[in-house]
Structures are given as C-alpha cells and as structure tokens.
Amino acid sequence: MRKLRLWLAGLGLAFLWGQAEADYTLNLTEGVTELSRDVHDLHMVIFWICVAIGVLVYGLIIYSIANHRKSKGAIAADFHENTKLEIVWTVIPFLILIGMAIPATRVMIKIYDTSGADMTIKVTGYQWKWRYEYLDEGLDFFSTLDADSNRARQTGSGIRPASVDNYLLNVDKPLVLPTHKKIRFVFTGADVLHSWWVPALGWKKDTIPGFITEAWANIEQEGTFRGQCTELCGRDHGFMPIVVVAKPESEYRAWIAEQKSAGAAAKADATREFSMDELMARGKTTYESNCAACHQATGEGIPGMVPAISNSPVATGPIAQHLDVVLNGKGAMMPAFRETLSPVELAAVVTYQRNALGNGMADMIQPSAIKSN
Amino acid sequence: MSASAATHDDHHDDHHDDHGPAKGFMRWVYTTNHKDIGTLYMITSLIMFMIGGAMALVIRLELFEPGMQYVDPGFFNQMTTLHALIMVFGAVMPAFAGMANWMIPIMIGAPDMALPRLNNWSFWLLPFGFVMLASTLFMEGGAPAAGWTLYPPLVLQTGDSFPFTIFTIHILGISSIMAAINIITTVLNMRAPGMTMMKLPLFVWTWVITAFLLIAVMPVFAGAVTMLLTDKYFGTSFFNAAGGGDPVLYQHLFWFFGHPEVYILILPSFGIISQIIPTFARKPLFGYSSMVYATASIGLLSFVVWAHHQYTVGMPIAGELYFTYATMLIAVPTGVKVFNWISTMWRGSMTFETPMLFAIAFVMLFTMGGFTGLMMSISPADLQYHDTYFIVAHFHYVLVPGSVFALMAGTYYWLPKWTGYMYDERLGKLHFWLTTISVNVTFFPQHFLGLAGMPRRIPDYAVQFAEFNAWSSVGAFVFGFSQLLFIYIIIKAVRGGQKATDEVWEGASEHGLEWQLPSPPPYHSWITAPFVK
Amino acid sequence: MKGHNTIPMNEDYYLPHKATYPIVGSIGLTTLLVGFANQLNGHAIGSTLMLAGTAILVFMMAGWFSEVIRESLAGNYNHQVDISFRMGMIWFITSEVFFFAAFFGALYYTRIYAVPWLAGEGAFESTGELLWKGFQNVWPTNGPDSIGGVGPEGHFEPMGAWGIPAINTLILLSSGATVTWAHWGLYANNRRQLIIGLIATVALGFLFVFLQAMEYHEAYTEMGLTLGTGIYGSTFFMLTGFHGLHVTIGAIFLLVVLLRSLRGHFGHDNHFAFEAAAWYWHFVDVVWLGLFIFVYWL
Ligand code: HEA
C-alpha cells in the first residue's frame, strides 16, 4: 500500500510540474498587442489561483489517503456535517470568483471598444480561404494556403511536413498591416461559419454569413504572425491559415501603393487575348491550390464523394456548362468560384481541366469571355 | 439508513409473475423488468463505447504525426462528429440510464419502475437510432461531418445522411424523455414507506435532477434540429440571414440543450461517487443535504449559462459579461461537492478496492477539468482558448476521468450485486492503473497543444505540435486497449467466481437498501416494501 | 381497483409481464422516419415506407391502448398505478412545453435581436451598413433579401389577428370550458353532461383545425405568405403548424375518450384517460394564447 501512496503522490506532483512547466514553454502567447497582453495576464492570474486551490484540494486528499486508511488502523469518525465549515467553503470560493470577475470585466470592455479606429479591414471567410478588403484603400484580395503546404498535405503525398517551411501556417498572400495603428476588423462569412484567429492579437472572432462582427488590434511590433481558421467549416477547415505581416507605417504605405498598381495592371491584362500555354500554366497552379484538394491532383476525384474530372461528362462536354459548374458550384459540396477566382484564373482552370488530367478537348476560353458573364 | 422487511402478507395476485424471466431472446425484447432493461442499456453502452472509442482511435491515429496519412479530411470530420455523438448519446447516457434502471427501484424499495412498458420502449428505441446513425457512414456524401454541434450553415451541406442524422436525434430524444419521465415518476411515487425525499441515496437524487434536465432540454434540441430540417428541405429561414434569420440562433438553441446536457453526463456520476466514497471510508456522507442543494443549484444554473460556448460570435458585451458571471458561479456548488467528498474521506477508515480507486481518481481528475472549465468561463480569456485543444482537454477531463470513471467505479461497486460474483480484484486494480495513467498521457498534453495554438477539429497540424500529439495518440491507444481488460473482467464476473455476500462491501448495508437484498437480487426486487427508519 | 392503501404494498402495484407493443412502435417509427428521409432525398421508396410506418404506428397505438384499457377495466390498477400514469402525463406535457419553447425562443430571438442587428440598429451598425443597406427593422419581415413572397419585391401580407385567429381563440377557449363542464358531469355521475360536453369539445376542436386550414389556404393563395416567406413565414407556420398538429392529436385523443365514455368506461374516481386528455387540451389551449398574443397580435 505504500506503493500506492507513492504512485499517487508522484501523479499529483507530475500534474503540478506539468502545469508549472507549461508556464515557461508552451503557455499562451503574450502576443503583440495590449489586448493580448491583458488576456495573457488574466490567464496567468486565473491559472495560478486554480493551481493554489488545486494544491489545497490535492493536498487534503493525499493527506487523507495517506493517514486515514484502515490498513494503518484508522478508526472511522462519525461526523457528517459542520455548518460553519460548509459556509466557509461556499463563501470563500465565491469571493475568489469575484476577484477574478473584476479584471475579466475590465479586459472584456476594452476588447469590445472598437471606436476611434484609424482604418478598417473587412475579412470574409470562404470555404477555404480568406478575403481581405482594405475598406479605406479599395484594396481587395484572397489569401489561400501556400502551394508547398498544399502539396505536402495531400493524403499520401510522401512529402515530409517538416521539410516544408511553416507547414500549414503559410499563405500565398498575407494580410499586411501597419504597426501602431488602431485597426478595426469587420468579419463576415460567405458560405458557412469560420473564425479568424491570430493568437498574437489576443482574440478570435467568428465570421457569420449575413452578419458583421467586429474586433480591433493595435500591433506594437513588426513581424509575421500566424494563425488559423478555428471554426469547423467543412472538409478543408484545417487548411485555411492566416498570416499577418505587420510593417511600420511607411513600408505599409509603400506596399499599398505597389498593390494598387499591380491590381490595375492585372485588370488591364484580363481583357487581352491569352495563349493556350499561358492558360494551361496558370490553370495548373489554380487547379492545384483550389481544386486538387477534392478532385485530386490527378483529376481522379474521390470515389463516392467527388466525381473525377478525367473523362468527366462535364469537362468533356460543352464549355459553357463546364464554366457554369465552376462559376456557380453544384450540389452541397462543389463550391461556387464566381467570387473567389478572378476571370483569368477561371478561364485558366477551365481550360486546364479540359486539356489536362486525361482530357484532350483542345478548346479554351478567354478571360474576357468570362467577364461578360 | 436501514430497513426491515414488512410483514409479508402471503397473498399473490395471479397477474404477478414471480417465477423469473421467460426464456430465450424474446425475453429481452418484451421484458418489462427493470433489471433486464438495465442490463440491456449497459450492454448497449459498452458496445457503443467500443465503436465510439474505435472512432477516437481513428482520430488519434491520423493525428499521431503531422501530414495526412490514413484518412481523407472529410472522413476525419465524420469521425469527430460520430465519435462525439456516439460517446455522448450511445455510451455515457445509456450507461447511466442502465444503472438508474437497475439501482433506483432497489435503492428506494420499489418493486420495479413505475411505468414498465414505457421503460421497455425507452430502451428499444436506442438500437434503432444507433443503427440509423451508423448507417449514415455508408450513404452518399458520407456521415454527418459538421461536428456534434451540427452548426448551420455547414451542416446543411451534409449529403444524403442529413435527414437520417436529424431523425436519429429525434429518436434518441424521445427515448431519453421517456426514460426521464419514468425515473421521476418512480422516485416520486414508488418510494418505500419511510423513504422520504431527504433520505434518498444521492445516486437517486442526482438522477431525479438529471431527469428534469432531460425533460426540459431534449425537446429544445429536437426543435432546433427540426428547424435545420425545414431550413434545408422546406425553405424556412431560421438560420439564414437573407430571410431575417440567424445562424447563431441555432447555437443558442443548441447550447440551451448542450450545456445542461454536459451536466446530464456528470450529475449521475456525482451520485455514484457519493455512494462509493462513504462505503469505503466507512463513514456517512458528509453534508448530505448540502449535496442535494448543490446538485439542484448546478441543475438550475445549467439553464442560464449556455452562451459561454459562444463568446466569439459577437454577442453584445452585456451578454458576454452576464454569461461569464453566471458560468463562474457554477464553481461554487461544484466546489461544495468536492469539499464534501474530501470531508467524507477525512478521518475515515479507508480501504482502496477498485471502485474506491476510481472514485478518488474521479474527484482529482474531474477537479482538473473543472479548473480548466472555470478558466474558459472567463470570456476574455476564452477568446484565446475557444475551439482549441485546450477545450478538448477540458471536456475530456470531465468526461473521461469524469463520467466514464464514475461509470467504471459504479460498475465495480455494483457488479457483485448484479452478478452475484466478486470480480477479480487484482485485475481490477491493474485496469485502474493502466486506465488512469493512460488517460492522463492522452489528455494532459492537449492542454499545452491548445494554449500553443492548435485548433480543434483539424486532421493535420503544424509541425511544432508534433510531440504532444504523438504522446496523446500513444496514450489513447493504451487507454483503449486497457478497456479490453475491463470487458474481460466483467465477462469473468458474469460467468462465475467467488460468491458475493449480500452486503458485498464491509459495512455497506449502512449505506443503502441495495445491500440488504441478496446478490443477485430476486427477479422482482422488493416484492414487499421495506420500511425505512 | 384495490382501494387506496396509505401504505403501498408492492405486490399490489400492477406490473405487466411483458410488453409486446414497444418493439412494434420502434419498428413503426423507424420505418416512418427512414421513409421520410428517403422521401427528402428524392428516393421513390420513401412514401411507401412512410405509409407502412404510419400503419404500424397506428396498429401499435391501438394495440397498446386497448391492452391498457383492458387492464384498467379488469381492475388491475390501484391508486398508486393511477398516480404513476398521472405523473407520466404531467411530465410528458412539460416536455411538450419545452418543445414549443424552442420555437417561441426562435421567434423572440429573431424579433428582438437578429432582425434589428441585420438592420444595423444599436451596437451593430455595420451589419446594416456593410451588408444590407436599406433594410429596415420592421416586423413582420421576410428578411433583407425578401425571401419568398410574391414578385421580385418578395411582397407578402402578414396574418391579422382579428379575423379567423380571434374566432379560433374563442373556439379554443370555449372548448376548454366544455371539457371542464364534461368533467363536472363525470364527477356528478351525469353521463349525459359528460357526453354532450365531450361532443362539443371534439367538435370545437375539429372546427378549429378546419378554420386554420382555411387560414393557411388563404395565406398560400392570396397573401403570398408561405413557410418559405423569410423568418416571418418560418416562425408563423412552424408555430401555428405544430400547434395545429397538437390540436388534432388532442381532438383525436378526446374522441377516443368520448367513445370510451359512451361505453361507460369511466367512473367518478377512475378516469385517468379523461383527465389526461383534458390536461392535454388545456395545454394546447395555453399554447394558443401565447400564439395569439405573440404571433398574431403583437
Ligand atoms: C461532463 C461534462 C462537463 C462538465 C461537468 C463541465 C463543467 C464545466 N465547464 Fe465545460 N464543457 C464540456 C463538458 C463539461 N463541462 C464540453 C463537452 C464542452 C465542449 C463542447 C464543444 O464545444 O464541443 C465544454 C466546454 C466548455 C466551455 C466552452 C469553451 C469554448 O468552447 O470556448 C466553457 C466556458 O465557459 C466551459 C465551462 C465549464 C465550467 C465553468 C464548468 C464547471 O461546472 C466546473 C466546475 C468545477 C470546478 C471549478 C472544480 C471544483 C471546484 C472547486 C474545488 C471549488 C473552488 C474552485 C474555484 C473557486 C476556482 N465548458
């Protein structure tokens, strides 16, 4: 029975050690905003209070197990109530809770105060990518899992995740933000619920179709901060990361200017005539980052769930119908890409599907034809 | 609490069947006997625990290392969803219902449950419900994959299995409501003379309160999923903003059910633990009446805290704060229970048979889960914790070394009574230690994963989470296979062994009527009502 | 009847040896629901299964209830059994109350919270501004996209309170009175009063259902108001529809009680089925009052 006692004591110690260890190695991040620091501090306060109560509770249990055992000749007492004691252990926890509620309230009120922001970013969750609109700049783009991670994460890809930079936490186009500005975020969802979480900012917020939710951040440090979608949003919920790059005001302004001119150029570009090779090259990357997750890189689909593109009646049928499926989606699973892909990408991916993956239709569609759709 | 048999006036009505059960399979189909039905419930629960656990092992297998190795992400989500639905509705709830059926009539000195035919139906809906749920795996589009919470709009993307999922919930809901009605009626109407409400064993009390929760919340869940059904097939707009509805409305309805539901999963455990600790401490339960009031307070509070699952949906700040305060309050009555258990052990004369080991582990590990629950109830902090593995760790601590441990404790405690034979104590202890160690290896690292930023419901993760996930998976497999030992121990005890005495545990007859009947009890438990002093 | 023992003797509590109907009920319900699910998934077999399931369920209920009636008439049920039945019914009705609470909850939530939010009122300005410009917080509404209704504007007419609904209120309230009057008749061993009271109640019940059907017909054909008319149509038809279903069930229940009364099944101290039906009827009545106030009137 001594063995048992040691075991239990060891177990109890292991917990406490684990908890304390967490503090130094794998604890909640302090983050880079005032809010995230406040939340971290609050977390530490409640954590230590729980540890203290835990020590008391476990201590009493272990002491009792060690000493009040029959094998040690303990004779059972007969008490079965003690009003004073019971009042004590009702009132003291209550007071402790009030002690926790006060700072919690203060932090929550601060988190909810989105007034007086310097700029507004609109974030829309899509299955499975993010759309960022800089409402004051007229800038608007999508952000998707980067191609390296995407390749590696396909079932049976044979690529070691550890060999990929920031596996599953990297995107093709990060959200660039200025430091030392109060940034207001407005969130909404395009299809289902998502949730936008960058731990370093100190909070997460759900994106709800048809509704706007709000939050704010004032980033105090330059750097790259990573997060993920945290509301189950379907098959690829695990694969829609978020990357925020915070830059000083001046660099941020330069980046904005660059994006605007690049955007204008791309727009002009979309009206020109594309060659087959151009479309196929562009189509391959678009296919791999948007379609391969379901239809597979080889185009064979997932039997019973997702139809093959290879020899598919749609991809080998009239091009207008093919385009229609891609633009408007089909059934419960096939998403509509009308909004989330640009005309160039749409034209490219349709052309690619018809001329690769075992199909050889030898026809193509121009981006300009899609714009008029 | 002690009772003496009433003078038995020897007349038997012809409509009584005192000759024991009929033979053959149809006995189980037609039975109205509370012990038979209890046994059916518990066998079903064990099977469901295996199936739900096997699904958990699929989850843990895929999460053993980063990268997608074994399953499709869509299938992974189906596993998460079915694992939770099966564990909650198939393993834990039926197990408690089984114990209620077996023990409540015996513990209150009743001949059987108050409404025996209804009792049969409560059970015999379950197999149909679960076959329906399991069949969704083979349908076009696969099983439901939107999480056990079935949030719209995502759940509306489910394929052919969608209506089957909804109807499964209706069937299970009807079953639970009927079982709850039966239990309340039995306790209120069938107590032996002298068995006042404030003498009820705590297992009975906690079940009465649980039954009230069931009656109040299962219909709301049924209503909520009915709205899902009409939104998908009949053009209603409950959860569609374009028509003036709101996806978050579903969350409110779901959690109005879902939060009390988690107490439905824990209150009977509290009852079992409150039976076991006094027996093995050889002391009366400390603070009986405060235990009753605490349970009732937890039950009442559980109706008014639901939105602590929705801190991130953008409720008005008043809502965030209200739900924070209300949720925190639950720590007070729960603490009362923990302190009462400790005081029961205090200066007792304890022995540590397997039920007691599980009970002590319950108190310690449930408290761990309670602490993380309390941390999550603080809304600003939960904006970080929400939907991460910190939550997964929290609820597995309260559900596995919580509810499931209490069930195991109860099984070991009452198994000699049920079967008439002692289980193998050495194997029982082995099972305890394997289970307790592995459950911590499985779920403790998940705290770190969550705090470090790993979201839940993902089939693959960034490489920095690899180590703890590997630990967690190893723990899960050890835990899972340790349960084969549990099943072996049960089967062994059913088939024979050392005869159990009526009292089974030294001095147990001080602690409940069940120990005054023979082991196993006669087919009709209390033919003559005992008088309780 | 074994008389009213103050100390219940357990062996006097009637325990059936076996229950053959529950498994039939499970098979029936499962068949019905599997049929419905197949129907929704567009499989032809659905409606057949639904019919079969319904038939099995009807068979089950008829069988189960006759068995209970037989036992009751044979005097197997003592006072304690009677109390069990009563408690069972009360808690069953309680669970029904909570079922309606879900739909009332949906109504309150959308009216007080979701619709104003969509319209950008109070703390949530930006939802209206960024997503649904021009949407006003009015009730009834079919939402910012005017889902359902007629024409491109999605126009519909809300259901007024003072036509059929007001008449239906009177009908249900009077039926509550007639059923109580019948109950008095039963207590006074006045069979005539019992039967006339029940006939009146059942008739009023079916009249209510008939009028509601007319109201639905008008809504669908003339008012542009359907189940699919946004959140107003959804809450309106789901609440009144489930209520109507319960009125129908209650009226059938009362009809059975009427038939049994005609056969003289009930005594002044032995009429659980009558009381259960009456309680159910009052519950349906109270729900209607809630509907009248919150769905039609306010
Ligand atoms: C058995 C089931 C069970 C039980 C008992 C509990 C108990 C509690 N739970 Fe838990 N919970 C779940 C099952 C359970 N939970 C599940 C399944 C989920 C996830 C659902 C999903 O999203 O899928 C969840 C999620 C969940 C959340 C949502 C988190 C999120 O998604 O962001 C929150 C937030 O407040 C919460 C809080 C609590 C609290 C405060 C308690 C309290 O009851 C705990 C009280 C106990 C103690 C505090 C310990 C003992 C007390 C003392 C020793 C006294 C002194 C202590 C102090 C004063 C600190 N739970």
Ligand code: HEA
């Ligand atoms: C009572 C409820 C309960 C129980 C007992 C468990 C038990 C377990 N759970 Fe579960 N779990 C939930 C309720 C429960 N869980 C809920 C509500 C969720 C949330 C779902 C959601 O997000 O929607 C969840 C989610 C969940 C996740 C997160 C998934 C995700 O977010 O994607 C994980 C991951 O590790 C997990 C693991 C486990 C493990 C390893 C066990 C183990 O304890 C199980 C061990 C048991 C066995 C392994 C069976 C024993 C038998 C054998 C091994 C024999 C061999 C088998 C055969 C011969 C068939 N669970």
Ligand code: CUA
């Ligand atoms: Cu988007 Cu999860």
Ligand SMILES: [Cu+2]
């Ligand atoms: Cu909760």
